Amino acid sequence: MSDQELFYLLALLKVDGVGDIMAKKLLVNCSKAEDVFKTKTNQLAAIDGVGSVLLKNLKDKSIFEKANQELEFIRKNNITVSYFQEENYPDRLKHCLDSPVLLFSGGNINLKNKKIISIVGTRQITSYGIEFCRKLIEDLIPLDPVIVSGFAYGVDIVAHQFAMDYNLQTIGVLAHGLNQVYPKTHKKYMAKMEGNGGFITEFWSSSNPDKENFVKRNRIVAGISEATIVIESADKGGSLITANLANDYNRDVFAVPGRVTDRYSQGCNDLIKTQKANVLTSAADLIYVLNWDLEKKPKVIQQQLFIDLNPDEQKIYDFLLKNGKELLDIIALECDLPIFKISGTLLNMELKGIIRPLPGKMFEVV
Incomplete structure (x- = not known):
């Protein structure tokens, strides 16, 4: 640009x-x-x-x-600028109607062909939450995911730290400009994060870390990733806002269950109880729901005959026929169709019996 x-x-x-x-x-x-x-x-x-x-x-x-x-x-300051209509803008975020027109970033960020997850939660993380976060990230190492969070106290910084410990790319989404650090005590983590990941923000250098900015930046945390994970949360908090935004964006949400008497498990338990989140007890749950363990294997598919397809359906059918099973977001991206439109189209195709849904919002030709 x-x-x-x-x-x-x-x-x-x-x-x-x-x-x-x-x-x-x-x-x-x-x-x-x-x-x-x-x-x-x-x-x-x-x-x-x-x-x-x-x-x-x-x-x-x-x-x-x-x-x-x-x-x-x-x-x-050699800041990278990503425009929502250009290739260097995060793919999944493009499909969010209210996504920022411009993103500013610093570091060494690479999101292409990457598995991206957001990890959020309370600023008052407990030993239970810390250990669960560590084990989750450790078990995901073979899949080389990008770990996204908000660089705040508690769950955020713990997720960033474990990602760095295990040499995984990690990105902090900031609620202020790139000319400052908040909280200041986290300045010591910046150089290492920028070496393998970095920071993203929509805010200008004139922006301060005001309260409303933290709520606003949550839509980036939810929209940039394939799934949002809530490690621990009280019955109210920013992480629940992020989870609700992820649901609005048709993304998978996971919550770590806890004892009903634990204050910082109430939010997670409520997300699960109201079916706003999948139960997350280990990395295996995440891998199963997102289909990360399913390999694309070539197979012979018989062409469907005598079925009338509109142009969008034909485009999707041809894509799946060529590529095999694929994620809803990838289908939308490769077929150049918005999420709100492709969901209805896929349902119509399913009713016609030419595609079928798979776990983790994947689809394949019958």
């Missing part, structure tokens, strides 16, 4: 009233961020959600000064 393109994207995101969803609407209609500022008012007004206040805010010249300041910070 050129500096000019990034400059106008930053300016657009600085417009009061333009969040990620509105920014995407404007970009879809105007193609480029620069064009948003050059498009006639009456054309912009025709876009759903654009009103007189937003049109006025788009003429605020101060946004360009702020965008230029942030651009200088990005270039000076």
Whole structure:
């Protein structure tokens, strides 16, 4: 992305009233961020959600000064910028309607063709939670997963530490800009994390670790990964928000059960009781549900005859016929179809008897 393109994207995101969803609407209609500022008012007004206040805010010249300041910070510190329409943007996050338009990252991050899981939980992690987290990550070593968390106290930093101990890539999703560290006591972990993983944020260098930012960053933690794991949680907390977001994004959620009398097992037990999470007692549960232990084996599939398929169904059928069983998210990505659309299409194909679902949101041709 050129500096000019990034400059106008930053300016657009600085417009009061333009969040990620509105920014995407404007970009879809105007193609480029620069064009948003050059498009006639009456054309912009025709876009759903654009009103007189937003049109006025788009003429605020101060946004360009702020965008230029942030651009200088990005270039000076060699920060990697990922745009939601470009290849270097995390694949699974692209399918989340409210995902950030821009992500800023530092370190040595590689998410391509990787198994990615998010591990979250209470800041008051117990010895039970620590040992479970250690054993889980140790048992996953052969699968070389990327461990994502929020770099906070408790479960977050414990997950990052064990990932580093076992030489697995680990990523901290921050609730502030890349120019600071929060909590400050975790600064000692940064260099090692950046060597094999690093940090991701949607927040600018001018952003502080305000309370609302932690809630906002949870959607990245939930959306970037294949599954979210709650190690321990009280009956309320940020990790439960992350679990609910993961469910909203049609991702698998796992919770570690505990004694009903344990305060920091109440949230996990409730997730399981209300069927918002799979029970997680060991790495084997995760591997089974996500189908990570199933190898793709070539097999002869007889072509289905005399079945009418619409263009989307044909695209999916041809893809599965060629590649064998595959994850819903990968099917959506490779067939260039949004998750909300592909789910209904897969159901129709299942009813027609030409595909069948497998555990872990996988599908194959019958």
